[in-house]
Amino acid sequence: MRQLVLVGVLALVVQLYAADDQCHYSVRQQCSSLPQKYTPCSALFSGAHTVMGSLRDFVLQHILNSHHYLLMSANFANYERQREGFAKMFKKLSDDTWEDAIDTIKYMTKRGGSMDYSRTLLESVSNSTLKPIALELTEPESLSLALDMYKNLAHKAHEIHGLVTKRSHNNQDIHDAEVISFLENKFVSKHTEIIRDLAGHSNDLMNLIKTSKKDSKMQNQAGLSVYLFDDYIKNLY
Amino acid sequence: MKVLVFFFGLMTCLYLVNADTCKLSNSMAKLSDMVDECSNHIRGQIQKEIDASMHYLLMGAHFSQDRVNRPGFAKFFFHAASEEREHAYKLMQYLLMRGHMKHNLLETIQLKSVTAETKPWANGLEALNKALELEKFVTNSILNVMEVCEKAKEKNDYHAVDYLINEFLDEQYKGQRDLAGKISELNRMEHAQGSLGEFLFDKKLLKEA
Ligand SMILES: [Fe+2]
Numbered sequence: 001m002r003q004l005v006l007v008g009v010l011a012l013v014v015q016l017y018a019a020d021d022q023c024h025y026s027v028r029q030q031c032s033s034l035p036q037k038y039t040p041c042s043a044l045f046s047g048a049h050t051v052m053g054s055l056r057d058f059v060l061q062h063i064l065n066s067h068h069y070l071l072m073s074a075n076f077a078n079y080e081r082q083r084e085g086f087a088k089m090f091k092k093l094s095d096d097t098w099e100d101a102i103d104t105i106k107y108m109t110k111r112g113g114s115m116d117y118s119r120t121l122l123e124s125v126s127n128s129t130l131k132p133i134a135l136e137l138t139e140p141e142s143l144s145l146a147l148d149m150y151k152n153l154a155h156k157a158h159e160i161h162g163l164v165t166k167r168s169h170n171n172q173d174i175h176d177a178e179v180i181s182f183l184e185n186k187f188v189s190k191h192t193e194i195i196r197d198l199a200g201h202s203n204d205l206m207n208l209i210k211t212s213k214k215d216s217k218m219q220n221q222a223g224l225s226v227y228l229f230d231d232y233i234k235n236l237y
Numbered sequence: 238m239k240v241l242v243f244f245f246g247l248m249t250c251l252y253l254v255n256a257d258t259c260k261l262s263n264s265m266a267k268l269s270d271m272v273d274e275c276s277n278h279i280r281g282q283i284q285k286e287i288d289a290s291m292h293y294l295l296m297g298a299h300f301s302q303d304r305v306n307r308p309g310f311a312k313f314f315f316h317a318a319s320e321e322r323e324h325a326y327k328l329m330q331y332l333l334m335r336g337h338m339k340h341n342l343l344e345t346i347q348l349k350s351v352t353a354e355t356k357p358w359a360n361g362l363e364a365l366n367k368a369l370e371l372e373k374f375v376t377n378s379i380l381n382v383m384e385v386c387e388k389a390k391e392k393n394d395y396h397a398v399d400y401l402i403n404e405f406l407d408e409q410y411k412g413q414r415d416l417a418g419k420i421s422e423l424n425r426m427e428h429a430q431g432s433l434g435e436f437l438f439d440k441k442l443l444k445e446a
Contacts, residue, residue: 040304063294067287067346074329074345079336080265091326098322102294102315109301109311136342138259209259223261 044112047164047176052113054160055104059115061156062101065149069094072142083226085233086139092237093146093194100186107182139226140205147198154191157183205229268336275386275394276337282382283325283345289371290321296364299357307435309442310361317368324405331400361435362423369416376409 023041073090076083105115137145161183164176208225297315300307325346332338338345358364383401386394426434 043303063291070326070329071342071346074333074338075342077330077333078339079268079333080339098319102297102318105294105298106301106315109298109303112303114302115295115298136340138261140259206259226261 042112043110046178047174048111048113048179050172050174051160051163051176051179052108052111054156054163055108055113056115058153058156058160059101059104059108061153062097062104065153066094066097066101068149069097069146072137072146075136076139076142083139083230085230085235085237086142089233089237090142090146103186107186111178139230140202140209143198143202143205147195147202150191150195150198154187154195157187157191161188201233270392271335271337271397272386272389272391272394275382275389275397276332276335278382278385279328279332279337279397280345282378283328284347285375285378286321286325286328287346289375290318290325292371293318293321293368296358296368300361300364307361307439309439309445310364313442313445314364314368327404331397331404335397361439362420362427365416365420365423369413369420372409372413372416376406376413379405379409 026039026041069090073087073094075081076090077087108115161180164174164179167173167175205226208229209222212221212225293314297311297313297318299305300311300314329338329345358367379401383398386397386401423434423438426438428434430437
C-alpha cells in the first residue's frame with residue numbers, strides 16, 4: 001500500500017515538474033475537440049527545472065562581469081594609462097563573458113526554461129556577489145580583481161553542477177546528466193584555465209614590481225617592468 | 238561556511254595587492270579639448286546603447302523558448318543585442334581617442350536602470366514594432382547629443398558631430414529601414430496566411446546572415 005502511495009506521489013511529481021507524458025495527452029484531447037485553448041508542450045524533463053533559477057543568476061552575473069571588464073578595458077586604453085595589452089586582455093574577457101551569457105540563455109531555453117529578469121533578481125545578484133568596486137585600478141589590482149571575479153563565476157558553475165548531481169532528493173528526481181555535461185564542456189575547464197592564467201600574470205607582475213623597486217635606486221624602474229609586461233600581455237591575447 | 242571562507246579569500250587577495258606600491262609616478266600630457274557637456278552626453282548615450290542591448294537580449298530569450306519557438310526571430314534579436322553592445326564600445330573608444338574617458342567610469346554603464354517594464358511580446362510583429370520604436374528613440378537621443386556637441390558654449394565640437402553622423406546615424410537609419418521593411422512584409426504575410434505567416438517569416442529570418 002505504502003508503495004502504491006509512493007508511486008502515486010511520484011507520478012504527481014513527474015506530472016508537475018517534468019510533465020513527461022502530458023504532451024501527447026493534451027494534443028490528443030485537443031485534437032478531438034478543436035475550440036479548446038491549447039496548452040503548449042514543454043521541453044522540460046529530468047532535473048533541469050531545479051537549476052533554472054540558478055542559471056538565470058549565472059547569466060546575470062556574466063552580463064555584469066562582461067560590462068565590468070569592458071570598463072576595465074577602457075580604463076587602460078586612455079592616453080594616460082596607455083596599456084594596450086591590458087586593454088586588449090580585458091576586452092577579450094568581456095567578449096568571452098558576453099558570448100557565454102548568450103549561450104547560457106540559449107541553453108536554458110533549449111531545456112524548457114525562460115529568461116525573464118525582474119528588478120529583484122537583478123538586485124539580488126548584484127548585491128550578493130562581487131560588485132564592481134572601482135575601476136581606476138592599477139595594473140596588478142586589475143589582474144587580482146579579474147582573478148577573483150573568475151573564481152566567483154567558477155564557484156557558481158560548480159554549485160549548479162552540484163545541484164543536479166544528486167540522484168534524488170525528497171523523492172524528486174533532480175539528477176540531470178545534460179546540465180552536467182553542458183557545464184563541464186562549456187565552463188568548468190575554461191574557467192580553470194583562465195584562473196590559472198590570471199593567477200600567473202598577477203604573481204609575475206607583482207614580483208617584477210617588487211624586485212624592480214627594491215633593486216634600483218630609481219623609483220621609476222617599475223615603470224619599465226610594467227611596460228614590458230603589458231607588451232607581453234598584448235602578444236598573448 | 239564555505240561561502241564565507243571563499244569571500245574571505247577574495248578579500249585577502251585584493252588586500253594583498255597593495256595599491257600604493259603599485260602606483261607609478263606619472264607626469265601626463267594634457268590632451269583633451271573636448272567640452273564636458275558634449276562628452277557627458279556621449280557617456281549618456283553609452284548607457285542607452287547598453288539598455289537597448291539588454292532589451293534585445295530579452296527579446297532573443299523570449300523567442301528562444303520552447304512554447305514560442307521562433308529561432309529566426311531569436312537569432313535576429315540576439316544579433317541585435319551584440320550589435321548594441323558594440324555601439325557602446327565604439328562610443329567608449331571615441332571618448333578614449335578624445336581623451337575624455339577617465340573619471341567615474343562606473344557611471345558609464347549601470348545595469349540597474351535596465352527596464353523591468355519589458356513584458357513578453359504577444360508575437361513577432363509586436364516585437365518588431367517595439368524594436369522599431371526603440372531604434373527611433375535611440376536615433377532621437379543621438380540627434381540630441383549632436384545638438385549639444387554642436388552648440389556647446391565654449392567650443393563647437395564638429396568632429397564629434399561628424400563622427401556621430403557617419404558612424405551612428407547612418408546605421409540607425411539603415412536599421413530602421415530594415416525593421417520597417419520586415420514589419421510590412423510580416424504584416425502582409427499574416428494578413429494572408431495567419432499564423433502560417435509568422436512561421437514562414439521566422440524560417441526566412443533564420444536563413445538571413
Ligand atoms: Fe545602437
